[in-house]
Amino acid sequence: MAALEITVWGEKIRLNSDQDEDFIRRVADYLNDKMNEVQSNDATLLTTKIAALRAAYMIAAECLLMQQEVGKLEFAMERIEEQLESLRL
Numbered sequence: 001m002a003a004l005e006i007t008v009w010g011e012k013i014r015l016n017s018d019q020d021e022d023f024i025r026r027v028a029d030y031l032n033d034k035m036n037e038v039q040s041n042d043a044t045l046l047t048t049k050i051a052a053l054r055a056a057y058m059i060a061a062e063c064l065l066m067q068q069e070v071g072k073l074e075f076a077m078e079r080i081e082e083q084l085e086s087l088r089l
Helices: 021-041 048-088
Strands: 002-008 011-017
Touching: 002 021, 021 048
Parallel strands: none
Antiparallel strands: 002 011
């Protein structure tokens, strides 16, 4: 497990992770992008806590939508595998 310091929205965060450094930095970049997106979409001054919660919501929503798409693809793959199997018989 490696320890790495990243900066998210100006805040330094020390992480311990089993992931490699490049992956952790990509996650930090993604989170910074989301935080900046939240800030640019809200004309009022946001506290870091509110901005973080909004970014977390956006990321969670993206994750759930991707999980739904994966489920649909898995279902389609199962149907295709069944059709292939029936053609082999």
